[in-house]
Amino acid sequence: MDFIKTTTERFQSAGLKITPQRLAVFKLFDGNKTHPTAEDIFSALTRDYPHISFTTVYNILKSMVQLGSLRELTIDRERIHYDPDTSSHHHAMCTSCGKIIDVMFQLPLPKIPKDLFEQFTVDFCHINFYGTCRSCQQKGK
Amino acid sequence: MDFIKTTTERFQSAGLKITPQRLAVFKLFDGNKTHPTAEDIFSALTRDYPHISFTTVYNILKSMVQLGSLRELTIDRERIHYDPDTSSHHHAMCTSCGKIIDVMFQLPLPKIPKDLFEQFTVDFCHINFYGTCRSCQQKGK
DNA sequence: TTTTTAATTTGTAGTCATTCCAATTTAAAA
DNA sequence: TTTTAAATTGGAATGACTACAAATTAAAAA
Numbered sequence: 001m002d003f004i005k006t007t008t009e010r011f012q013s014a015g016l017k018i019t020p021q022r023l024a025v026f027k028l029f030d031g032n033k034t035h036p037t038a039e040d041i042f043s044a045l046t047r048d049y050p051h052i053s054f055t056t057v058y059n060i061l062k063s064m065v066q067l068g069s070l071r072e073l074t075i076d077r078e079r080i081h082y083d084p085d086t087s088s089h090h091h092a093m094c095t096s097c098g099k100i101i102d103v104m105f106q107l108p109l110p111k112i113p114k115d116l117f118e119q120f121t122v123d124f125c126h127i128n129f130y131g132t133c134r135s136c137q138q139k140g141k
Numbered sequence: 142m143d144f145i146k147t148t149t150e151r152f153q154s155a156g157l158k159i160t161p162q163r164l165a166v167f168k169l170f171d172g173n174k175t176h177p178t179a180e181d182i183f184s185a186l187t188r189d190y191p192h193i194s195f196t197t198v199y200n201i202l203k204s205m206v207q208l209g210s211l212r213e214l215t216i217d218r219e220r221i222h223y224d225p226d227t228s229s230h231h232h233a234m235c236t237s238c239g240k241i242i243d244v245m246f247q248l249p250l251p252k253i254p255k256d257l258f259e260q261f262t263v264d265f266c267h268i269n270f271y272g273t274c275r276s277c278q279q280k281g282k
Numbered sequence: 283t284t285t286t287t288a289a290t291t292t293g294t295a296g297t298c299a300t301t302c303c304a305a306t307t308t309a310a311a312a
Numbered sequence: 313t314t315t316t317a318a319a320t321t322g323g324a325a326t327g328a329c330t331a332c333a334a335a336t337t338a339a340a341a342a
Contacts, residue, residue, distance in 0.1 A: 017289060017338050038329080053292045058329065074218050074269065079328065092261050101261070105254045107268070113246045120233050120242070122272040127248070128215065131263040158309050160319065179300080194321045199300065201319095220299060 003030045003069070003084055010067040021049060025060045029070065029084040035091070035100040037079045075100060075128045092129035096136035103129060144171045144210070144225055151208040162190060166201045170211065170225040176232070176241040178220045216241060216269045233270035237277035244270060 004026045008018055016022075028036070028044055036044075038057050045052045061082060064070040073081040075093050081100060083091075090103040107125060116122065132140075145167045149159055157163075169177070169185055177185075179198050186193045202223060205211040214222040216234050222241060224232075231244040248266060257263065273281075 015289090019290065019338070021291075051292070053294095054328095055293080055330080055332095056291055059290080072218070074215055077213070077215050077221065080218065092257060092263065094261070095264070103254060103257050105252070107248070108252065111246070111249065111252065112270075113244060116233060116244050116270065120235070120270065120272050120274055121278060122233065122270050123236070124272075125268060125270045128267045128269070129253075129257065129261065129263050130265055130267075131261050133261055137262060156318090158318065160309070162320075192321070194323095195299095196301080196303095196322080197320055 007064065007067070007069040010069060011063070014063075014067060016063060021045070021052060021056055022060055024048060025057070025064070026069075029064075029082070032084055033102060035073060035081040035083050037081055039079070041082075073100070074126065088124070090127035090129070092131065094133040094136055095130050096132050096140070099133055101133075103127070148205065148208070148210040151210060152204070155204075155208060157204060162186070162193065162197055163201055165189060166198070166205070167210075170205075170223070173225055174243060176214060176222040176224050178222055180220070182223075214241070215267060229265070231268035231270070233272065235274040235277055236271050237273050237281070240274055242274075244268070 004023075007026045007029075008023070011018060011022065024045055025041060028041060034040075038054070038061060041061070042052065042054055042057045045057065061070065065072055065082075068086060069084065071083045071086045073083055073091060075081065075091050076098070083102075085102065088106060090105065091100050092103050093100045107127060112122075112125075145164075148167045148170075149164070152159060152163065165186055166182060169182060175181075179195070179202060182202070183193065183195055183198045186198065202211065206213055206223075209227060210225065212224045212227045214224055214232060216222065216232050217239070226243070229247060231246065232241050233244050234241045248268060253263075253266075
């Protein structure tokens, strides 16, 4: 399914307007696997919208998260990264350059300790891998 | 091994002094499974050290992390939680009350997708579970 | 097409966790 | 006991994110 179309429909169903700024953000996220931050989105928008406000960017991101078009990643303590792929998958972050890549796999349920479910109703689970990416390893000789 | 003793030795080996404030922080973390924040530690210290500074708390926490006596958790986007158990284990956070509990298990290496290791040298992996704890479920009827 | 109206954008100011810095105090070596 | 390098303190700064009020605008209604 097309990300822009789906997201547009979600906004309309929620009674939200399709503004040029919103559409521009939808386009920036379409097929985007770089896990951008609010700052990244803001910078990309300043080309076409020199007067764009940080508040606008944060508002749009918040709406997209609420409507299920974006997922917030907790992998980076410094800032929130956003992922337009809301399907169940995980991430690896390079501790040298900060790059985040997708890790497409499913934690097998039987592997999760049973006593967790006795104390807790688990809604979802995020696995964060930390290490060094190839290009940083080569740079570091 | 005793946490206070080990941590004290690490500080001394690194040429760092054992101040009353530092020892008090070591004691607060000894056997502590509540995953406190800097604020929690600060509050606990104000009883005995009414003039304790946030900078001191943060300095001590940073040294303890560097010396391997504490692990920083990335499970909560709002603030850093600290765990004196630096062994490989994972966490579950209640999205209602914020409580964090330990999840003692090891992700079986063969379960991790091979292509990750082709792009990445993995140093460590943190699994974060999110959901609702028993007491919050009961409160919420 | 024009009008209307509620929603959106914008800029500024505020919040909150965390860090920086310089002056004072202190652990612990001599 | 003296000395000194290191630690503590308080206040100010940083940086991501949020709140708010005024100006603008999407899009429904006329």
